[in-house]
Amino acid sequence: MLRGWGFWAGFGVLIVAAMMVGTVANAASVTPAATYTVTFTESGLHSGTSWSVTFNSVIKSATTSTITFTGISSGSYYYTTSNDIGGTTDVQYATSVSSGYLDVPYELKQAVVYETQYYVTFTVTPVSSDGTTTPSSNWYNAYSNISIAASAAVGHAWSHWTVSNSSRLILASTSLESTRLQINQPGTVYAAFSTTTYNVNFDESGLPAGTHWTAVLNSVSTSGTTATLTSTGNDAGNLLWSVAPVPGGSGTQYTPTPSTAYINVPYQLSQEIVFVKQYEVTMAVSPGGSGSTNPSTATYYTAGSSFPILGTPAASYVFSHWNTNESKVGVGNTKNAGTNATVKAPATVTADFVAGTLCTTCKLTFSEVGLPAKTGWGVVFDGYYYPTGTASLVLSGLTAGESWSAFSPVGGSQSGVEYLPVGTASNYWYLGSTATIEIVYQQYDYVTFQNNPYSGASATIGSNWYAEGSLNALSAIGTATYTFSSWSASSTNITLGSSTAASTTMKVTGPGVLTENSLSPHVTLHFEEFGLPSGSSWGISLNNVPYFSGTPWINITGSSYGGYSFSPYTNYYGVAGTEWGSQVTYFSLTAPYQTYQAVVFAKEVYVTFTTAGSGTGYVSPSGSTWYWVGVEIPILGENVSGSSFSAWSQTAGTATLGSTSSTATTAIIKAPGTITATFT
Numbered sequence: 001m002l003r004g005w006g007f008w009a010g011f012g013v014l015i016v017a018a019m020m021v022g023t024v025a026n027a028a029s030v031t032p033a034a035t036y037t038v039t040f041t042e043s044g045l046h047s048g049t050s051w052s053v054t055f056n057s058v059i060k061s062a063t064t065s066t067i068t069f070t071g072i073s074s075g076s077y078y079y080t081t082s083n084d085i086g087g088t089t090d091v092q093y094a095t096s097v098s099s100g101y102l103d104v105p106y107e108l109k110q111a112v113v114y115e116t117q118y119y120v121t122f123t124v125t126p127v128s129s130d131g132t133t134t135p136s137s138n139w140y141n142a143y144s145n146i147s148i149a150a151s152a153a154v155g156h157a158w159s160h161w162t163v164s165n166s167s168r169l170i171l172a173s174t175s176l177e178s179t180r181l182q183i184n185q186p187g188t189v190y191a192a193f194s195t196t197t198y199n200v201n202f203d204e205s206g207l208p209a210g211t212h213w214t215a216v217l218n219s220v221s222t223s224g225t226t227a228t229l230t231s232t233g234n235d236a237g238n239l240l241w242s243v244a245p246v247p248g249g250s251g252t253q254y255t256p257t258p259s260t261a262y263i264n265v266p267y268q269l270s271q272e273i274v275f276v277k278q279y280e281v282t283m284a285v286s287p288g289g290s291g292s293t294n295p296s297t298a299t300y301y302t303a304g305s306s307f308p309i310l311g312t313p314a315a316s317y318v319f320s321h322w323n324t325n326e327s328k329v330g331v332g333n334t335k336n337a338g339t340n341a342t343v344k345a346p347a348t349v350t351a352d353f354v355a356g357t358l359c360t361t362c363k364l365t366f367s368e369v370g371l372p373a374k375t376g377w378g379v380v381f382d383g384y385y386y387p388t389g390t391a392s393l394v395l396s397g398l399t400a401g402e403s404w405s406a407f408s409p410v411g412g413s414q415s416g417v418e419y420l421p422v423g424t425a426s427n428y429w430y431l432g433s434t435a436t437i438e439i440v441y442q443q444y445d446y447v448t449f450q451n452n453p454y455s456g457a458s459a460t461i462g463s464n465w466y467a468e469g470s471l472n473a474l475s476a477i478g479t480a481t482y483t484f485s486s487w488s489a490s491s492t493n494i495t496l497g498s499s500t501a502a503s504t505t506m507k508v509t510g511p512g513v514l515t516e517n518s519l520s521p522h523v524t525l526h527f528e529e530f531g532l533p534s535g536s537s538w539g540i541s542l543n544n545v546p547y548f549s550g551t552p553w554i555n556i557t558g559s560s561y562g563g564y565s566f567s568p569y570t571n572y573y574g575v576a577g578t579e580w581g582s583q584v585t586y587f588s589l590t591a592p593y594q595t596y597q598a599v600v601f602a603k604e605v606y607v608t609f610t611t612a613g614s615g616t617g618y619v620s621p622s623g624s625t626w627y628w629v630g631v632e633i634p635i636l637g638e639n640v641s642g643s644s645f646s647a648w649s650q651t652a653g654t655a656t657l658g659s660t661s662s663t664a665t666t667a668i669i670k671a672p673g674t675i676t677a678t679f680t
Contacts, residue, residue, distance in 0.1 A: 043662070055069050133151075291317055366438075404428075491512045
């Protein structure tokens with residue numbers, strides 16, 4: 001009986017169970033699912049400041065400290081909070097954690113900690129100094145302590161720091177290029193640079209002793225009677241200079257070569273000026289109106305030089321001869337209308353014409369002066385080429401005036417030598433106007449300029465053709481990393497006024513090679529540390545080379561001009577959990593404009609964030625890491641469902657906590673230790 005009853009009893013239980021299952025299933029289909037409320041709580045904003053949260057694609061704003069979202073089902077949801085909230089033009093509020101995911105229902109509360117930020121402007125004075133600062137203008141957390149550094153540009157030197165309010169923007173040092181800044185309010189930090197000025201020398205040759213002359217550099221005149229004029233107080237840059245001709249008495253002057261150019265300060269600090277004595281030659285005709293001359297006006301010519309002259313008769317006149325004082329201006333052939341004149345002193349050259357009839361079928365003779373015997377030359381007349389290897393070329397049966405031009409250049413038998421016509425190398429010939437035209441050729445020699453080593457250094461002249469026997473001003477132009485050492489010439493064809501002066505002269509008597517020898521000068525780079533305990537050993541990496549010292553100084557001698565990158569070795573350990581490091585890990589400097597660099601170290605401590613208690617939760621930040629002493633950081637403790645946040649605690653002296661009872665608060669780090677969030 002019992003066993004039979006047991007069967008039916010079991011069967012009955014199954015029926016009841018099945019009925020209950022059906023009932024539960026039906027109930028689930030009509031009963032709403034459980035929903036939850038998610039709360040965001042802000043701290044740190046000024047009272048009444050509007051903020052917002054986007055949660056599950058829904059945006060809500062508030063001017064109170066909480067924003068809630070109701071009717072939230074279980075699941076994982078993405079949220080974002082408003083960041084960089086403006087208070088004023090130079091005050092804002094920002095949160096370091098502005099987005100994330102919440103796992104509902106296990107995470108129903110999210111603290112949003114805002115930090116006050118101040119806008120700090122970094123600028124340089126004067127603006128034209130082109131100096132730079134690290135860091136740059138930006139938003140910075142209120143009461144933060146940052147490293148700052150300044151770098152000078154070419155032509156300027158570091159001077160000092162100033163701030164708009166020294167009681168709220170506090171500098172550790174106003175004189176060091178690298179220092180620290182405590183930011184207690186918005187404001188401006190000024191990096192002041194002084195202007196480095198330079199002296200530029202103008203060195204002359206060719207003037208009689210005691211002659212007064214003037215050099216103008218960047219619109220400022222410097223005058224004197226010495227061979228060297230020094231222009232003082234010049235800024236760095238590409239500056240325009242000029243030197244005017246100097247009168248030397250009646251019909252005489254001294255002409256500068258070169259007479260104007262740019263000088264690149266500070267890489268070139270001297271300029272050689274060669275004065276060439278010149279005489280004035282006046283051209284005239286007799287009788288008046290009987291013809292014309294080329295050149296037609298009074299002109300200054302270098303003493304001893306030759307130039308072509310041409311007499312062209314007017315209608316009903318023919319050329320007769322040249323009339324001149326041969327001791328002052330020598331004429332090659334006084335009977336030729338076209339000839340050459342050699343200048344010896346100031347004088348007048350007169351073309352004499354007589355009445356006569358011009359030819360209708362004419363003969364025109366071209367002759368050359370200055371070419372070596374049997375050198376090929378010629379003219380182009382009426383578009384036809386007429387070459388010759390003799391000293392003269394005769395064109396006959398001419399019935400019309402035509403243009404003509406001399407061959408230019410004419411090659412020499414020696415490599416690097418050519419000949420160019422001096423003065424008139426082309427003109428228009430009028431029928432019967434003259435029977436002869438003389439072309440004056442002058443030898444030119446090719447000088448190749450090079451520098452050793454190839455460093456970018458250069459000179460005021462370069463590879464080019466130079467007139468045979470010419471005296472040329474020459475100055476070296478250095479670079480930021482190389483300066484002039486000496487000149488050297490490949491042969492006696494190039495004669496230097498001085499091989500060791502950066503500004504000198506070069507006389508050319510044949511082709512050759514001129515070499516500017518440069519060297520990289522050296523300076524001592526000074527590095528000084530601040531902030532380390534006395535007697536600490538420290539070091540830097542300069543262009544990836546390590547240097548260490550047990551004193552506050554590291555001096556690196558024999559350093560070439562140029563740019564350097566360096567970084568301090570950090571993490572100098574003290575007692576357990578304490579070290580010193582540099583907040584700025586990379587610097588750069590350019591020698592010789594910056595040879596000193598301060599390296600500021602700050603104390604860091606090792607702090608661990610953890611949880612404790614019977615409940616479950618997590619803390620942000622979490623784990624262990626290094627923090628700068630004095631830094632203020634937001635901290636957050638959040639419980640897992642079923643647990644509650646209780647309090648913050650710490651190893652004695654680790655930090656100053658904004659609150660021990662609030663889940664979201666701040667900690668000002670002071671010493672190594674542990675900060676704990678307790679959950680129950």
